[in-house]
Amino acid sequence: MEVIFSLTLGIVASAGVYLVLQARTFSIVLGLTLLSYATNLFLFSVGRLEGDAAVYGTSENLADPLPQALVLTAIVISFAMTSFVVVLALRSVGESGSDHVDGLPDEKKRAK
Amino acid sequence: MTHWVIAPILLPMFLGCLLLLPLSLRAKRVLLMLGVVALIPLSVALLQSTLSDEIRVYALGGWAPPFGISLVLDRLSALMLTLVSVLASFAALYAVRGDDEIGLNFHALFAFQLMGLNGAFLTGDLFNLFVFFEILLIASYALLLHGVGVLRVRAGTHYVLLNLVGSTIFLLGLGVLYGTAGTLNMADLSMKVASATPDQQPLLAAGAMLLLVLFGLKAAMLPMYFWLPKAYVSATAPVATLFAIMTKLGLYGILRVFTLIFGSTAGALADMAVPLLWPVALFTIALGVVGAVAAPTLKTLIAYLVVVSAGTLHAAAAIGTVEAIAAGLYYLVHSTLAAGAFFLLADLIARERGEKRTRLITGPPLRHPGLFGAMFFVAAASIAGLPPLSGFLGKVSVLFSAAPGWQRGLLWSVLLIGGVGILTALSRAGSTLIWRTKDKQPTSVPMDNIRFAAAVGLLLCSPLLVVFAQPIFSFLHDTSTQLLDVERYHHLMHALGGAQ
Numbered sequence: 001m002e003v004i005f006s007l008t009l010g011i012v013a014s015a016g017v018y019l020v021l022q023a024r025t026f027s028i029v030l031g032l033t034l035l036s037y038a039t040n041l042f043l044f045s046v047g048r049l050e051g052d053a054a055v056y057g058t059s060e061n062l063a064d065p066l067p068q069a070l071v072l073t074a075i076v077i078s079f080a081m082t083s084f085v086v087v088l089a090l091r092s093v094g095e096s097g098s099d100h101v102d103g104l105p106d107e108k109k110r111a112k
Numbered sequence: 113m114t115h116w117v118i119a120p121i122l123l124p125m126f127l128g129c130l131l132l133l134p135l136s137l138r139a140k141r142v143l144l145m146l147g148v149v150a151l152i153p154l155s156v157a158l159l160q161s162t163l164s165d166e167i168r169v170y171a172l173g174g175w176a177p178p179f180g181i182s183l184v185l186d187r188l189s190a191l192m193l194t195l196v197s198v199l200a201s202f203a204a205l206y207a208v209r210g211d212d213e214i215g216l217n218f219h220a221l222f223a224f225q226l227m228g229l230n231g232a233f234l235t236g237d238l239f240n241l242f243v244f245f246e247i248l249l250i251a252s253y254a255l256l257l258h259g260v261g262v263l264r265v266r267a268g269t270h271y272v273l274l275n276l277v278g279s280t281i282f283l284l285g286l287g288v289l290y291g292t293a294g295t296l297n298m299a300d301l302s303m304k305v306a307s308a309t310p311d312q313q314p315l316l317a318a319g320a321m322l323l324l325v326l327f328g329l330k331a332a333m334l335p336m337y338f339w340l341p342k343a344y345v346s347a348t349a350p351v352a353t354l355f356a357i358m359t360k361l362g363l364y365g366i367l368r369v370f371t372l373i374f375g376s377t378a379g380a381l382a383d384m385a386v387p388l389l390w391p392v393a394l395f396t397i398a399l400g401v402v403g404a405v406a407a408p409t410l411k412t413l414i415a416y417l418v419v420v421s422a423g424t425l426h427a428a429a430a431i432g433t434v435e436a437i438a439a440g441l442y443y444l445v446h447s448t449l450a451a452g453a454f455f456l457l458a459d460l461i462a463r464e465r466g467e468k469r470t471r472l473i474t475g476p477p478l479r480h481p482g483l484f485g486a487m488f489f490v491a492a493a494s495i496a497g498l499p500p501l502s503g504f505l506g507k508v509s510v511l512f513s514a515a516p517g518w519q520r521g522l523l524w525s526v527l528l529i530g531g532v533g534i535l536t537a538l539s540r541a542g543s544t545l546i547w548r549t550k551d552k553q554p555t556s557v558p559m560d561n562i563r564f565a566a567a568v569g570l571l572l573c574s575p576l577l578v579v580f581a582q583p584i585f586s587f588l589h590d591t592s593t594q595l596l597d598v599e600r601y602h603h604l605m606h607a608l609g610g611a612q
Contacts, residue, residue, distance in 0.1 A: 020273075020277060025269065025273075028273055032273070032276050032277070032280075035277070035280045036280060039280050039283045039284055039287070042284060042287050043283060043286075043287045045291075046287045046288075046290050046291035064294075066290070067287075067290065067291075070239060070286070070287075070290070073239075073243065074283055077243070077246045077279070078279075080250065081246070081250065081276055081279070084250065084253060084272070085272055085273065085276060088253075088257070088265070088268065088269060088272055089269070091257075091265055092265045092266070092269050095261075095262045095265050096262050096265065096266065101266075101269055101270065101273070102266060
């Protein structure tokens, strides 16, 4: 379980980092989304991967419920931020005519 | 009196919600000014209550720390609250003369930004710090992009994307710390770190380093300050003024986390950030000066001066003695107010130069060359650290707080040689903007008296800081003594029944 979980996290996070390092806003938005997925999963795993639902009196081996609350907050925030950055990326395309992060015109268009 | 601690968060929050209503522009302006100015007496009253060396803990919902979220009001947070309220009042006064009209919801965003700032300075919980960071960031994104323009969108995109990556790093750091120590309350975490087992220490160090990266990004630390000049230059003047506090927020984070949690009591992890902060601080100052000398516009120049001041503050934090932190806090207050005033002055000058704005090239003559020349001289002298203004006092006390030996040698040479560079850059900028003019008629746009008053008011804070230097320094000395007395925060946790 731990191995699969950590491998998944590693793959998602590295894909996210790769995409964030691109120069196009679309891939960066995708990369940020993947990174925030990886972060949320990581936060979730902080409360231990084993253990039962944290309902008092039902089990001896309870999972820590606090990270789940943290993840919930983080999900809400990253959702809001992602929607903001999508709108911003669209506006950037509208104003500069390109989805390059520096607002550079497309090379193909420049060649014409 | 207990509940007043949360008032600096609630007041801007309700103000912001109120300002979202479809009111007339005039009503919004009046409401914003009333609300922001009301923060000054509020934060001064809170500041006064900390003079008796009392640390006030406000447990939200009555849940005792570390289980509930707590707000902590000590001298440092009260100082930062006061600084925010003063800076924001002048920025708001400047903004309501027209800069708030160019986009939607400026007033509400301004209030929410203040809510985030005040919350970040008050909270005693790391996760809560993250939440308030996000509140102030999303407000700052919108404020930065307020209005139109390709440049603003481009700089805004960089700022937003970088900060989103920063938030991810922040969360990862928090996850590591919580997973290892089992708490995110700062005082409780400090105790857990003090008693950490050797196999926990590497994980805690990793979490701390992630937080350092995040705070460094906010505080314009060396490899991560490249967003700052672009963002500040493209923002409108009142927003740039308000942003002058944002780099200080990162420094506040560093001070809190690396004195309280990873400070003197942290055992093997004690003062772990210091060896990193030293080179980073010196290189930040050096590169900031290079940027200032090469700046093509006055606004860029000021933005790089903000970077230089951030470097100086990192140096003070790296020295880490009571004297150094007191000196650093004085410099922090001075540089925030001076940079804010300079941004407003630059905008006033830009308005009289027509299309040339603040570009450092020959332009039309100013309508008020004498007046602006004098103001520019005061602002430049203050920010460059010339006597008799507050920059001089701040810089000298930071310089003298360095321990004799390599510390003093390095810091003195970098800061003093850097000072020459800053003086050169500022005198070139001033003479170009005010004297080197083509003999055309000055522009016929009349100067707005209220904008002018806002700039002068903020500029006057610098001499005031010098006049009241003695009481301010004794307060700051107490502040840093309190900050470095980690045991007090531990005792406070024990007294509240939090230590498990």
